[in-house]
Amino acid sequence: MPSLGTSYGRGAATLAQWDLAKSDCVVIMGSNMAENHPIAFRFVMQAKAKGAAVVHADPRFTRTSALADIYAPVRAGSDIAFLGGIIRYLLENDAWFRDYALAYTNLSTIIRDDFQGPEDLDGVFSGFEPDMKAYFVDSWQYEGMAVPSPRSEHHPQTEMDFTACAGRMSEKPPHRDPTLRHPQCVYQIMRRHYARYTPEMVERVTGCRKETFLKICETLARNSGRERTSAFCYAVGWTHHSTGVQIIRAAAIIQALLGNVGRPGGGILALRGHSSIQGSTDIPTLYNMLPGYLAQPNVNKSHGSLDDYLKGETPPTGWWHNEPKYVISLLKAWYGDRATAANDYGFDWVPKIIGDHSQLPMTLAIRDNVIKGMFLLGQNPAIGGSNSRLVQRGLAELDWLVVRDFAETETAAFWYQGCPVRDGELAPSDIKTEVFLMPASIAGEKDGTFTNTHRLVQWHDKVVDGPGDSRSELWFIHHLAKRLKALYADSRDARDRPIQALNWPYPEVDARGEPDVEAVLKEINGYTCGDETPVGTFKDLKDDGSTACGCWIYSGVYPKEGHNQARSRKADGPGGPGTHLGWAFAWPANRRTLYNRASADLDGKPWSEEKTLVWWDADKESWQSPDAIDFEPSKAPGYQPDWNQKPEGMDALDGGSPFIMTADGKAALFVPSGLKDAPLPTHYEPIESPVLNPLYAQQSVPTAKRWNREDNPYHAPEDAQYPHILTTYRLTEHHSGGTPTRSVPSTAELQPEGFCEIPPELAARHGLRTGDWVVLETSRGAVETRALVTSRLRPFEIDGRAVFQIGMPWHFGWRGYATGDVANVLTSIVGDANTTMHENKALTCRLRPGRLSGGRR
Amino acid sequence: MSRDRRTPFNRVGEFLNQWSVPRQMRGADHRTDAARSRMSETLRPRLEDADRVGTSICPYCAVGCAQLVYARDGRAIHVEGDPRSPINEGTLCPKGSATIGWMNAPDRLSKVLHRAPYSDRWEEKPLDWAMDRIAHLTRQTRDETFVEALPGGETVNHTLGLASLGGATLDNEENYAIKKLFGGGLGMVWIENQARV
C-alpha cells in the first residue's frame, strides 16, 4: 500500500475496526462494506446509532448504500475527480483543521521552484519523459533537499545524486512558510492543482449531482475538527484501477487536512479481502520486498553490495534510519551462523530482481515460456487472474505445476476443462504440463497466525487434522526445504551456497511431521544469537550480527519464551479503555491507532476532551495513553533538534512530528518521492473509458503499465464497439478465487448461479428482462450469463451523454456447486505504475441478448 | 415389539398434555415450563459430545473474526463466533458461519492427484512420492535456469524459471517460510500473492 505508506509512513490501516464506533462520520467509498465486511460494518452501524453520519459513494447502489445517510452514485473510475473536488472544497472554504494540518503535515513546506503541475503542462507533471513513460522526480523535491520515501523503494529516478541530496535533511529543517503565501508551498500548489475540480466539474466527470456532492463535503467538514472525527473506509473498489494508489492518496490528503489521522474515531481503514492479506504484505510473498517493508535487492539500483544497499535505502532522518539493524537481523535469521560480517551477512545470496516480477508480468512470462515450473499455494488465477483466457492458455506452457488447495480448482483442472481445451485449441494430449494437486489444510487444522485488516496478528489453534494427506503449507515448505538441502548437500558450486547456508532449524512436533509453528513465530519476532532469547521489541535489534529477526515490525509478538501474544485473548471489559491491548498483537509494538501522537496538539494536550487518546505528562516527563504510544515515549513536545550537530534518525524529528516513519516527521500531502505517477492525485480516465477526460488533454495515466499485444488488446477511449462500462465485484457469500465458497454447500446455495446487473434503461433498449441470457464481450473474450435488471445501477450523464454501467460478480467459475462464467475472461492485463495492480473495476464492453454459440467460456 | 394399548382418546389427551401451545395459551411462561414437550425432553446440547475445542480465526476475510472450533473424534462438528472477541463478539457472517462446511466440504481432497505430461487423467499418488518428485523438478529447473550474473557483470543470483503464487490466505509463518526458502534459498524472484495493492 504505497499510498498510505508514502503519505503517512506505513502502508496499513491507521485505526482498529472497533474504533469506527467512535466516529462522527464514516465515508465508505470503493467498498461495499455491508456486503463484504459485514462484521466490521457493525461498528459503522453502532456509530450511526449514536448519531454519526454514514456516507457511501459508489457506482452501484448496494446494501451499504441502503444503510447510508447519503448515497452518491459515481461513475466507475472517477473517484479522484470526486475526492479532488472535496480537497478543493476544503481549501477554498477554509474548512480544514488549521492547527493540525499546519503542525503535522507538509502543507507549508516549499517545493522546488522548477516544479510544475498538470495545470501548466497539459495533464502531466514536470519531469515526465515521454519515451520512457516515466518521471524524473528532481523537481518534486523540497527546496534545497531530496526527501527519501518511507516505502521500501527509496531510490527514485533522478538526475541528481539522490542519496547525497537527501543527506541535507540532517542539516536543517525543510524550508516552510507558515503564512502559506509562498507560491511554491504545498498549500498554494494544491490550490492551483485542484482549482478546476469545481462542483460543476465533479458533476460533469463523475455523474454525481453537485447538490449531493456538496452535501457530502459539508457533512465531512462539519464532523471533523477539534471535537469531532471522521473515518474513511475503502476496499478494492479503489485499488483495482490504473490510478488506484492515487485514489487512496486523495483520501489520505483529505484526512490529514481535516486532522482525522491518529485520533479516536478518525483515520483510514483499508478493508482487505483475504484472511491474512495484510500479513502477506508485512511478511511478503511479494517480489519487491523483504519482510518488514525492506527493499528486495534490485539490479537497477545501487545494490551491488550490502554497504551500497544500506547507503541507498537508509534515510538520514526519521525512524527508518534504523534500517540497517533490521536488514542485518533478517540476514542472520535466514542464514544463521553462515551470515558473517566478512561475507556481508550473505547479502549476495539474496536474489536480485531485474524488473517487475508481479502477477501480471508473471502471467505473460508463463505464456511466453520464461517460467517453467510453478507453485500455486492457495490461489486460483484461472478465476481471479486478469485476462483469464491468457492465464489458462499460459498454464499449458509450463513444464510442471504444483497446486495446493483444499479442493480441485479451475486452475488445477486447466488441462482438461480450461478454455483452450473447450474451444478445441488444445487437447490434453497436446499439453506437456506435469500437474500435482495436493490437499491442503486450512485454519482449524493447523496452528498459525493471520494478520487482519487492521494489523492485528491473531493466532489460530490446530483442533483437528486435515483429511487424509492434507498438510499445512508450512509442512510443504519445510519438507521441500529438507529434501532440497539434502539434494544440494554435496555441491561445491557457489550458486548452491544459499540453499546450503539457509538456516532451517524447525523441530517437528507431531506424527505427520508438522513443524513447530511457534518456532517460526519466534524467528519472525527475533532473538539474540547464541542464547536464542526472544527480543522484547525491535528496539533490541542490532546491526552487528548479534540479533536475528525475520520481520522487525512483528517484534513483540513473541516477546518471551513461551509467551505468544498473538494467542492472548484478553479483551477490555465494559467500561475499559477499549483499546484491547490484551487481545492478540497489533504491529508495530502493539499500537492500535497509528500516529496517535497526533491526537494531542503541539503542546501535548488532546485536541479535545471527547477525543482524548494520548497526552504529555510534564511531571512524569512522558507520554501517557491507554494505547501503546506511536512516538518516542519521553520525547517532550517542545523538543527541537540541534541542527549544528547534524542530527540523524529520530534526533532530527522535533516533538511535534507524529509521523515518525517519514523523513521529516510530517504527513505528506505532497509526495516528493516513492510514487511513480504523481506527487498529487490527478484525475485520469481508466485505460478503457467511454468518455474523453473532461479535465485534461492527457486521457489516461501516462505511466500505467501496458502490455498491448495480440492476446491482450485494449479498447480505445470512446470506442463505439465497446460502449458500456463494466465493473466487477463480489458478494457476501463469495471469497477469493471462489473455491472456498462455491465448493461449500451453504454459501453455494445462497449464491447459486452467475449473473450480471444491468440498468433498466439499457435493458429496455435490448428488450431484456431479468433471467434472460446475455452475452458480454470485450476484445479479450466473451461470456454468457443471466441478466439481473435493476435500478441499483443507473445511467450516468457524463459530459452531456448517457453512459451505462454493467456489473458482474467475478468469483464464479465452472467448478463447485454454484457455477457461472468467468468475468475475468473479459478483463485485460494492465497495471498501476506503482503496484502493477490491474484495472478490473472499470473497463469497457458490449452487450447483446442471447447465448454464446460455442458454449461457456 | 409390544402393541400400543392406548385408545385413540387417551392418545389425544396425552398429545394435548404434552403439546406446549395449549399451556402457553393458558398463560404459562413460554420461556420455562410451558416450552417443554416430549421432543424438547430428548434434546441434547449441540456441543455435549465435543471432546475438544480450540480458538480459531475465520479463514475467509480480513475482518479477523474469532471462532471456537469444536471437534469430536478428530472431526470438526461445530464452529461458532468467539463471544470474547472485540471484533465479532460472537457473531459471524454467512461466510464465517460456513467454516464448518469448508472444513467438511464434500469435495475436499485427501490424496495427492498427479497428471503426467500429455495424460488425460488424474492418478492418485503417495505424498512422499510427490514430495520427492517435486524436489527433483525444483532442483532441475533451478539448475537449468539459474543466473549468477548479468552479461554486464552485475551479480543477481536468481532464477527466472521458477514462480510461486499465493499467500494472502496463508499464515504469516507459512509466508515467511515461502519467502525464505524460495527467495533466500533458491533465488526465485517471481514470488507473488493476491496482495498487490
Ligand code: SF4
Ligand atoms: S465471519 Fe465474515 S466478516 Fe468475519 S472474518 Fe469471517 S468472512 Fe469476514
